[in-house]
Amino acid sequence: MTFAYGARSFARLSRAEWTKFRTVRGWVLGMVAAVLVTVGLGLFAASGSHSSCGGPDDVCPAVPIGPDGQAVDDKFFFVHRALNGDGSITVRVTSLTGRIRLPDVTPGVRREVPRVEPWAKAGVIVKDGTRQGAAYAALMVTGRHGVRLQHDFVHDTAGGRSGVSETAPRWLRLVRSGGELTGYESADGRRWAKVGTARPQGLPATVRIGLFAACPGDLTVTQADLGGAIAASRFAQATAVFDHVSLQGEMSGGAWRHDDIGAAKEPDGAIHHPGGVVRTGGTFTVTGVGDIAPRTDGQTIEKTLSGLLAGLIVVVVVAVVFVTAEYRRGLIRTTLLAGPRRGRTLTAKAVVIAAVTFAAGLIAAGVTVPLGAHVLRANGNDILPVGPLTELRVVAGTAALLAVTAVLALALGTVVRRGTVAITGAIALVVLPRVLATTSVLPVEASRWLLRVTPAAGFAIQQSIPAYPQVTAFFSPQAGYYPLSPWAGFAVSCGYAALALALAVLALRRRDA
Amino acid sequence: MSGEAIIEVTGLRKRFGPAVALDGMSFTVRPGRVTGFVGPNGAGKSTTMRVVLGLDAADEGTALVGGRPYRSLREPLRHVGALLDAAALQPGRSARGHLLWLAHSQGLGARRVDEVIEQVGLRSVARRKAGGFSLGMRQRLGIAAALLGDPPVFMLDEPVNGLDPEGIIWIRDLLRSLAAQGRAVLVSSHLMSELQGAADHLIVVGRGRVIADTGVADLITAASRGRVTVRTPEPERAMRALARAGAAGTVTEGDELTVSGLPGERIVAVLTAHAVPFSEVMAQRVTLEEAYLELTRDAVEFHAATGREAVR
Numbered sequence: 063m064t065f066a067y068g069a070r071s072f073a074r075l076s077r078a079e080w081t082k083f084r085t086v087r088g089w090v091l092g093m094v095a096a097v098l099v100t101v102g103l104g105l106f107a108a109s110g111s112h113s114s115c116g117g118p119d120d121v122c123p124a125v126p127i128g129p130d131g132q133a134v135d136d137k138f139f140f141v142h143r144a145l146n147g148d149g150s151i152t153v154r155v156t157s158l159t160g161r162i163r164l165p166d167v168t169p170g171v172r173r174e175v176p177r178v179e180p181w182a183k184a185g186v187i188v189k190d191g192t193r194q195g196a197a198y199a200a201l202m203v204t205g206r207h208g209v210r211l212q213h214d215f216v217h218d219t220a221g222g223r224s225g226v227s228e229t230a231p232r233w234l235r236l237v238r239s240g241g242e243l244t245g246y247e248s249a250d251g252r253r254w255a256k257v258g259t260a261r262p263q264g265l266p267a268t269v270r271i272g273l274f275a276a277c278p279g280d281l282t283v284t285q286a287d288l289g290g291a292i293a294a295s296r297f298a299q300a301t302a303v304f305d306h307v308s309l310q311g312e313m314s315g316g317a318w319r320h321d322d323i324g325a326a327k328e329p330d331g332a333i334h335h336p337g338g339v340v341r342t343g344g345t346f347t348v349t350g351v352g353d354i355a356p357r358t359d360g361q362t363i364e365k366t367l368s369g370l371l372a373g374l375i376v377v378v379v380v381a382v383v384f385v386t387a388e389y390r391r392g393l394i395r396t397t398l399l400a401g402p403r404r405g406r407t408l409t410a411k412a413v414v415i416a417a418v419t420f421a422a423g424l425i426a427a428g429v430t431v432p433l434g435a436h437v438l439r440a441n442g443n444d445i446l447p448v449g450p451l452t453e454l455r456v457v458a459g460t461a462a463l464l465a466v467t468a469v470l471a472l473a474l475g476t477v478v479r480r481g482t483v484a485i486t487g488a489i490a491l492v493v494l495p496r497v498l499a500t501t502s503v504l505p506v507e508a509s510r511w512l513l514r515v516t517p518a519a520g521f522a523i524q525q526s527i528p529a530y531p532q533v534t535a536f537f538s539p540q541a542g543y544y545p546l547s548p549w550a551g552f553a554v555s556c557g558y559a560a561l562a563l564a565l566a567v568l569a570l571r572r573r574d575a
Numbered sequence: 576m577s578g579e580a581i582i583e584v585t586g587l588r589k590r591f592g593p594a595v596a597l598d599g600m601s602f603t604v605r606p607g608r609v610t611g612f613v614g615p616n617g618a619g620k621s622t623t624m625r626v627v628l629g630l631d632a633a634d635e636g637t638a639l640v641g642g643r644p645y646r647s648l649r650e651p652l653r654h655v656g657a658l659l660d661a662a663a664l665q666p667g668r669s670a671r672g673h674l675l676w677l678a679h680s681q682g683l684g685a686r687r688v689d690e691v692i693e694q695v696g697l698r699s700v701a702r703r704k705a706g707g708f709s710l711g712m713r714q715r716l717g718i719a720a721a722l723l724g725d726p727p728v729f730m731l732d733e734p735v736n737g738l739d740p741e742g743i744i745w746i747r748d749l750l751r752s753l754a755a756q757g758r759a760v761l762v763s764s765h766l767m768s769e770l771q772g773a774a775d776h777l778i779v780v781g782r783g784r785v786i787a788d789t790g791v792a793d794l795i796t797a798a799s800r801g802r803v804t805v806r807t808p809e810p811e812r813a814m815r816a817l818a819r820a821g822a823a824g825t826v827t828e829g830d831e832l833t834v835s836g837l838p839g840e841r842i843v844a845v846l847t848a849h850a851v852p853f854s855e856v857m858a859q860r861v862t863l864e865e866a867y868l869e870l871t872r873d874a875v876e877f878h879a880a881t882g883r884e885a886v887r
Contacts, residue, residue, distance in 0.1 A: 391665060399659075403646065
C-alpha cells in the first residue's frame with residue numbers, strides 16, 4: 063500500500079464525507095445557525111452595553127496608548143530635565159516608603175497606614191516627553207520585587223533582588239546611547255552590575271531624563287459568599303529619597319521641572335491624590351501615585367464573543383449527529399464498505415467536520431469581533447486595543463477551538479454511538495467547565511484548575527490581554543484571564559481531541575459494524 | 576473478470592457470546608451464474624456476508640473476494656457491489672446525494688451516478704429525500720449503490736424483500752444479466768420461492784454451516800428421488816405387500832401412499848402380484864420449495880446425505 067495511494071484514498075474519503083455533510087440540509091442549516099447565534103448574541107450584548115463618564119459633555123477621558131498600541135496606565139510623579147543625544151543619570155536611592163489606605167472603619171474617616179506596595183516603584187527614567195503613553199525606559203527599585211529595568215509599559219527585566227533602606231541604599235544608573243538604554247545597579251556606587259538593555263520605540267534625540275515615583279493601588283481579594291472572589295483596589299502612594307544625583311550629557315532647557323503625569327483633576331480643579339517633590343540641597347524626596355504599566359482592566363475584544371457558547375453547543379450537536387445518525391440508520395456499514403480502512407475513514411470524517419466548523423467559526427468570529435468592538439466603542443465603552451496579529455489569533459483561534467471541539471464531539475459520538483449521550487458528554491467536558499470557571503460559583507483556584515485540566519482550557523486562545531506578572535491586578539478567570547497561555551491552553555484541548563479520536567479509531571476497528 | 580469474480584469462504588467460525596453464528600461455513604461463489612444463498616432466519620447468511628465484506632471479524636477462517644480480504648481492496652466498491660440493508664439511508668439526503676458520496680469515495684463522478692439512477696429507474700425521484708421512499712424504492716437505490724463501481728462481484732442480502740411482482744421480475748432479469756456478463760452474483764433469501772427462476776446454483780445453509788451446495792436441478796432430483804405416490808382403496812394391504820418387497824411407505828391421505836425404496840414399475844408389479852387394486856402410481860416431482868424445506872427440516876441429517884454434492 064503506497065503512500066501515494068493512501069493519500070489519494072484519504073482525499074477521496076474526505077471528499078465523500080464532505081458530500082455527505084452538504085447533502086443533508088439540516089446539518090448545513092445547523093452550522094449556519096451556529097454562526098447566526100454567535101454573531102447575533104454577540105452583537106445584541108454589545109449593542110446593550112453602554113458606558114458614560116458623566117459631566118456636562120459626557121465624554122470619557124481618552125485612555126493613553128503605549129508605543130506598541132496597547133492601552134496603558136501612565137501616571138507617576140516626574141522630576142526631569144531635557145537631554146540632547148547621549149548621556150546618563152546616576153542616583154542613590156536611600157529609602158522607599160509608602161502609605162496605604164485601609165477600608166474605613168468610621169464612615170468618612172480615612173485610615174491610612176505606612177506600608178510599601180510590592181510593586182511601588184521609584185528610580186530613574188528616560189522618556190519621550192511628558193505625554194501619557196510616550197516611549198520610555200526606567201530603572202527602578204520596587205517595594206518587594208528588587209531592581210527592575212522596564213520600558214514601553216510591557217517589557218520588564220529583573221535585576222538584583224535586594225530592597226532599599228538607609229543602611230542598604232541602592233545606586234542606579236541609566237545610560238543612553240542612541241536608541242539604546244542600559245541600566246546598571248550598585249550597592250556602593252563603585253562596583254556596578256548591568257541590569258539589562260532596553261530599546262524604547264522611536265526615542266528622539268531630545269528626551270526628558272530624571273527621577274520618578276509611582277505606586278499602583280493596593281489590591282485586596284476576598285472570597286465571596288457564593289464562590290468567586292471580590293477584588294478591591296485602594297489608594298496607595300510611594301515616596302523615595304534620592305541623593306548623589308548626577309547627570310552627564312548635553313542638558314538643555316535650564317533647571318529641573320516636575321510634572322504630575324496623568325494626574326486626575328477634581329471638579330474644583332485640584333489634583334486628586336497629588337504627588338510631589340521636596341528638594342533639600344542635593345536630596346530629592348519624590349512622592350508618586352499611579353502606575354506605569356499596561357492597562358488590564360477594561361473591555362476586551364473577546365468579550366464580544368458572548369454568544370460563542372450557544373454556537374458551540376449547536377456545533378457539538380451537528381458534529382455528534384454527523385456520526386451517530388449513521389449508527390442509528392445502519393449507514394455506518396455502507397460507510398465502512400466504501401472505506402474499509404476504518405482509521406482512515408474516521409479521520410476523513412473528522413477532517414471534514416473540523417474544516418466545516420473552522421470555516422463557520424471563522425465567519426462567526428470574523429464578523430462578531432470587529433463589528434462587536436465597533437458597536438461597543440460607539441456606545442462609549444473603552445476596549446483594550448490589541449494588535450492585528452492578536453486579533454487574528456483571537457478570531458482564528460476561536461474558529462480552531464470550535465473545530466477541535468467538533469472533533470472531540472465526533473469522536474465521542476463514535477465511541478458511544480448514541481447521540482444524546484455523546485452530546486451531553488461533550489457539553490459536560492467543554493461547555494460546563496468553562497461556565498463554572500468563568501461565573502462566580504467556584505473558588506478562583508478551582509476555576510483555574512478547571513481551565514488547566516479540562517478541554518475548556520482551549521478558551522485561553524481567546525485571551526487578548528496577557529496577565530502581566532509585573533502588574534498589580536487580580537487576573538481571575540472571571541475577568542477573562544486564563545491560567546494557561548493561549549497556545550498552551552489550546553494544546554490541551556487539541557490533546558483531548560486527539561486522544562478521543564484515537565480511542566474512537568480503536569473502538570471502530572475492534573467492533574463489528 | 577473471472578479471476579476477480581469469485582468469493583471464497585473457508586472454515587468461518589464466529590460466536591456471539593454463547594450463540595454459535597457460524598460453525599465452519601465454507602463455500603465458493605463462482606462467476607457466470609446466480610448463486611442463491613438460502614437458509615432459515617438465523618442460519619448465518621447475513622453474518623457470513625458481513626464477514627466477507629469486512630464488517631464483522633470471524634473468530635476463525637478466511638473470506639476472500641477475488642483472492643483478497645475485503646479490507647485490503649483498493650476502491651472496494653469497484654470490486655464488490657453489496658446490498659445489505661436497504662433501510663440504511665440518511666432520511667434527509669436525496670437518492671442522488673446518497674449515491675454521490677459513495678461515488679466520490681471511490682473516485683467516481685456524478686455521471687456514473689446518473690447512469691445507475693437511470694439503470695434502476697429512479698430518475699424521477701433522484702432528488703427527493705430518501706426518507707420518503709417506499710421499501711421498493713429503497714431496494715432499487717440499494718441496487719444502484721451496488722452497481723455504482725461496475726464490480727465483478729455482487730452480494731445482495733434479501734434484495735427481493737418488499738418488491739412488487741414487477742420489481743421481482745426486474746431484479747431477476749438484472750441478476751441473470753449480471754451473471755451472464757461473467758460476474759459472480761450471490762443472493763441471499765430465507766424464502767426459496769424468491770430465488771426460483773433466478774438462481775442457477777444454491778448454497779443452502781442452516782445452523783451456521785452449509786447443508787447443500789448444488790445446482791437447482793440436482794437439488795430437485797435429489798429431493799424427489801425414489802418417491803412414488805400410490806392411490807389405492809386398500810392402503811393397509813398395499814403397505815404390507817410393499818413392505819415385504821423392501822419398500823417404505825406412509826399413508827399421506829385416506830387413499831394415498833407415499834412410497835420410497837422401489838421404482839414405479841416394481842410397485843405396479845408387486846401390487847398386481849398381490850391383487851391389490853390401485854388407481855394411480857406416479858413418480859413424485861417436488862418443487863424447489865419442497866426440496867428446500869425437506870433439506871432444512873433437519874440440517875444435520877441431510878448434511879451427511881448431501882456431503883458428496885458439496886465436495887463435487
